[in-house]
Amino acid sequence: MNFEEYSGVWVFIEENEGNIAQVSLELLGAGRRLADKRGVDLCGVIIGNGVTLLSETVFEYGADVVYVYDQEIFTHYRTESFMKALLHCSEKYKPEIILYGATSTGKDLASAVATDLPTGLTADTTELDVEEDTGLLLASRPAFGGNIMATILCKKYRPQMATVRPKVMKALSPEPGRTGKLVEETIDVKEEDIRTKVLEIVKSTTKKVRIDEADIVVAGGKGLGNADGFQLIHQLAQALGGAVGASRDVVEAGWVEHPHQVGQTGVTVTPKIYFAIGISGAIQHLVGMKNSGLIIAINKDPDAAIFEASHYGIVGDAFEIVPLLIQEFSKAFAEEEVDHVREV
Incomplete structure (x- = not known):
């Protein structure tokens, strides 16, 4: 391949009901950091219906160029239609790097695109860097069960x-009023060309555990001994008004459900305060x-x-501390x- 034909760092901008996903x-x-290091443009790619105005937000968060596919065929995410748009854009403008959020949508789309483009895909990356001279992307992730990076x-x-x-x-902190180059693209894709049909959207009524949105997370590990011992985590979380987290071993033991799992095969959290109680500190949890x-x-x-x-760090018995x-x-x-009641 002639690498000189490829330039730019692209980000697939995932949106849902007019809202850009935080990971994007x-x-x-x-x-932005990778593009600056290479001296190239940072570009966003938005695919959807009624999404052109989202480009303003993408510019404010650092993009130089935004490619938009705004057509009715993209009202709902479907692998085939979105893949056709991204392939069309990639083959026309030839980016050096494309980044996707490791969400259900991002992982589905990226793997589909990778089957058509003559390239590979690094999944669930946790660190990114680029060689300034060669443009070689250094995508790091835990491997071998999380024992190495x-x-x-x-x-x-x-x-x-x-x-x-x-x-x-x-x-980045948004820069209000920042603008860039908007490129509006279309492709000739008809509904009858897409094998998957969206018949109905059913929103779940089940209350989801969102520990990734909590300001305080209290997480426990196998050091708590058993499910009864793990109740201390629930009690401390309740006292702090925080969420309950857990290591993989705890989830596999059945002490708590998978949505509480923090780590490589669970959820990534960034609370203001994180308690790690009875957790050894394996790489797959640390990430x-x-x-x-x-x-x-x-x-x-x-x-x-x-x-x-x-x-x-507190060295001691969790059942005492x-x-x-x-x-x-x-x-x-x-x-x-x-005190608050007295003030009132």
């Missing part, structure tokens, strides 16, 4: 593609919480790896509530 804004931040390279083909986990990159604002670890083992990733924390936090919040 995060990827614009990461893409592997950097995946695509030396012979372009574009280079990666899906990136939500919450591991940071969005899911290392960007938390304040990390507090409690573990009996003074050599536990979790302490290396923590801002504060956590009840004291619950008692003190409950007392502090009760006093605060009384």
Whole structure:
């Protein structure tokens, strides 16, 4: 392949009902850094119906160019239609790098595009960098069960593609009024050409656990012994008004359901405060919480790896320490509530 034909860092902008997914804004931040290092444009690609105005937000978050496919055929996400649009755009403008959020939509689209383009795909990336001279994308992710970090390279083909986990990159602060080049594209795709049909949209009424949106996460590991011991995590979370998190071992043991799992095969969280209680600190867990604002670890083992990733560490028995924390936090919040009532 003639690599000189390929230029630019692209971000697939995922949207739903007119709202841009947060991971896409995060990827614009990461893409801006890569594009600046290479001295090329950062581009966003928006596919949908009635989505052209979203380009204003994409420019504000760092894009130089936005490609928009705004057609009725793209009202709902379907692999085939979106793949045709992205392939059309990629083959016409030849990007060097394409980044997607590692969401159900992003992973589905990226893998489909990779089957048609002569290139590969690095999935669930947690770190990104680029060689300034060669443009070689350095996409790193946990491998071998999370025991090592592997950097995946695509030396012979372009574009280079990666899906990136939500919450591991940071969005830039938006720059109101920032503009760029808007490129409006269309493709000739008819409804009868698409094999998948959207018959009905059914929104779930089940309350979902969203620990990735919590300001405080209290996570527990196998060091709590059993499901009864894990109840301390629920109690501390309740006292703090936080969410319950867990390590993979705890979920596999059936102490708590999978939506609470933090880590490589679970959820990535970035709360203001993260408690890691009875958690050893394996790499696959660390990648899911290392960007938390304040990390507090409690573990009996003074050599536990979790302490290396923590801002504060308490060496001791969780069954002695956590009840004291619950008692003190409950007392502090009760006093605060009384003071508030007095002020009123």
